[in-house]
Amino acid sequence: MSDTSKPYVLIVEDEAPLVTLLRYNLEKQGFRVEDAGDGGEALTRITEAPPDLLLLDWMLPTMSGIELCRQLRRRPATRTLPIIMLTARAEDQDAVRGLDTGADDYITKPFSTEALIARIRALLRRAGALPQKNKLNFHDISLDPASHRVLRNGRSLHLGPTEFRLLEFFLRHPKRVFSREDVLNAVWGRDIHVEPRTVDVHIRRLRKAINGPDEIDIVRTVRAAGYALDLEDPAF
Amino acid sequence: MSDTSKPYVLIVEDEAPLVTLLRYNLEKQGFRVEDAGDGGEALTRITEAPPDLLLLDWMLPTMSGIELCRQLRRRPATRTLPIIMLTARAEDQDAVRGLDTGADDYITKPFSTEALIARIRALLRRAGALPQKNKLNFHDISLDPASHRVLRNGRSLHLGPTEFRLLEFFLRHPKRVFSREDVLNAVWGRDIHVEPRTVDVHIRRLRKAINGPDEIDIVRTVRAAGYALDLEDPAF
DNA sequence: AGCACCGTCATCAAACCTTCATGGAACCGT
DNA sequence: ACGGTTCCATGAAGGTTTGATGACGGTGCT
Structure with missing residues (x-):
């Protein structure tokens, strides 16, 4: 609920081409997009302005996506932040699903833009369904x-x-x-x-x-x- | 926030001469100015393009300024919209300040243009809409x-x-x-x-x-x- | 009168700023 | 390479500023 206008999606991903692709497609869909190349940068950006949704790569340079996810879940401020994990096909799907990463959803690379957008919308709808009163x-x-x-x-x-x-x-x-x-x-x-x-x-x-x-x-x-x-x- | 160019100020006031005066002075100061004669029109304009700041007359024909203010505060999109109330000297200042109007500031008619401009700038700076870049x-x-x-x-x-x-x-x-x-x-x-x-x-x-x-x-x-x-x- | 609240002040402790002294590193000319 | 010089890093000391806190007198309302 950071901004009044567009939903703000933060992409945490180190492969630049993929970031570019995602950014292009998401912005076309009316999202505001920022990106971070590693876990540290992501933490900084999230702390200063929490996004409405996080797209998080499973594998990252310095801090792994799982670790970042855990840290976020530990903070009250980001405990309910919607997170979608991006995983490679090679990785064990059961592990991804079973491990208590705290992610709300995951999607396997390569994926279609439509599928991703659909999941993003679904998560945002679920999260945004509980707005505030006039208080x-x-x-x-x-x-x-x-x-x-x-x-x-x-x-x-x-x-x-x-x-x-x-x-x-x-x-x-x-x-x-x-x-x-x-x-x-x-x-x-x-x-x-x-x-x-x-x-x-x-x-x-x-x-x-x-x-x-x-x-x-x-x-x-x-x-x-x-x-x-x-x-x-x-x-x- | 909304635009990169000039800060957009919306005047809600039914006395045409005052509107003209305000418009002239504000535009000279580099603001983009629009006006609405009553609460309904104001709501429409705000909904279609939220201003950076609202100049709102306390007394209005159809819907009172207070009522409009309340409605705006009720919506998430306009909850933090900076509002300056214009009040007549006769009105009880304490009531204006104390009543839960949700206005950010108020000024008493008649007022000097300088005073008004100063408050507008102060509020915009606070709201982060002015050049004062964040972060x-x-x-x-x-x-x-x-x-x-x-x-x-x-x-x-x-x-x-x-x-x-x-x-x-x-x-x-x-x-x-x-x-x-x-x-x-x-x-x-x-x-x-x-x-x-x-x-x-x-x-x-x-x-x-x-x-x-x-x-x-x-x-x-x-x-x-x-x-x-x-x-x-x-x-x- | 009794109550709740407000504005001001005095006091204390902690946080902070400036200066200085010392040691060491980088640089210069020979 | 070497000594001498300049410049910076660092730690500590002394004084100042700033915020927290408790108390006091005043005011308006019941």
């Missing part, structure tokens, strides 16, 4: 502007008016860092004179309100820059 | 100015403020050598007095921060000249 959410927090309610892990939170608007603002622009001035302008209003330090205090109140005893802090402090609604470690 | 990368490093994050091989790096700005600067001019003076001017600021040797120390800290155990050093020292973001071995 804002991030990680395990959900805010409903209409009913003015905030939930974390299903339990209801009580926020003061300012904390509520603060959280709402952050939820509308997740993972983005805002300076205290930005926050003041957006949450308090433009022509109000308030000390920038006041933001600190409300951030603290917000943290205290939303962070239970065993829960991670989803408000990230960026020294000399501001605050963001984000996880400290993007792998989680 | 710089080089080799296997990726830096996102918006979220203030740096990744290498998928893992997140922690940089101090100065190291961050330093890396950002180098990423914007890869493979180019800069003297210590150049770096000081660009990263520290022009009229700051700091010993050129200090650059060494920060380069070292940057190296320590970004270079993992098995990773190559991306910062190249050019004796008697300065530093560059580059691979030591030009063997690709």
Whole structure:
């Protein structure tokens, strides 16, 4: 659900000609396509902007496709990311299917473009079938502007008016860092004179309100820059 | 986002003279401008081609601005669309700000063109639609100015403020050598007095921060000249 | 009055920046 | 090749900045 327009497919494949072919066909079908040549690059791209679907070669230079797949399945953020494995005919199909790679589907090289597109559509349909309401959410927090309610892990939170608007603002622009001035302008209003330090205090109140005893802090402090609604470690 | 050329601003306002005025000023500032006289027309236009930013009158003939705003927020495609509300002075500012309209900013009529332009630019910058290009990368490093994050091989790096700005600067001019003076001017600021040797120390800290155990050093020292973001071995 | 909330301030600890001293590597002329 | 010189890498020290936190007084509402 990264972009509003086209579904974003990331191809992880080291054979350049195959990448070119795939890119051409997928783009013709209205997908946005990016590619990565090895596992490391793939991890970087996925972490910075998770695709809607991953086309993953079984055999890769540095990190194998299986290994990458496992790593992705280990992270909550990518646990449900649809993955299609590309395998060579030589490889044992039963192994591919049986091994708990965590891939959602696989296809044997060589394959027809039509078959691939069909599987991609099927997976996307399955994954995209569970869209969101008019609520804002991030990680395990959900805010409903209409009913003015905030939930974390299903339990209801009580926020003061300012904390509520603060959280709402952050939820509308997740993972983005805002300076205290930005926050003041957006949450308090433009022509109000308030000390920038006041933001600190409300951030603290917000943290205290939303962070239970065993829960991670989803408000990230960026020294000399501001605050963001984000996880400290993007792998989680 | 939508287009590569000019940012596209849609004005939803029923007072024709005001529309004319706004259109004139915005187009002079390099925006592409369209307008809609009521909520229904606005919805149509937005659906067929979502603007980069919406200027929305609070009071409208058929569907109120608030209602339109709510509807837009309900759709995934327009959930994050930047919206600036135009309100009359009479209306209660607190209500405008507090009510869950979902607007990103508001401005009170009558307003100066400068103020409006400033807010539009601020919002567009935040939304990432302006020249402010997102995500710089080089080799296997990726830096996102918006979220203030740096990744290498998928893992997140922690940089101090100065190291961050330093890396950002180098990423914007890869493979180019800069003297210590150049770096000081660009990263520290022009009229700051700091010993050129200090650059060494920060380069070292940057190296320590970004270079993992098995990773190559991306910062190249050019004796008697300065530093560059580059691979030591030009063997690709 | 009692309550919930807000803005400001003082304080403390951690993170950070700058400078300096030292050692070593690269470079130069002989 | 050799000594001398220039330049860079590195570690540590001292001082500064910045954010977290707790407390306080004020305000509006019930």
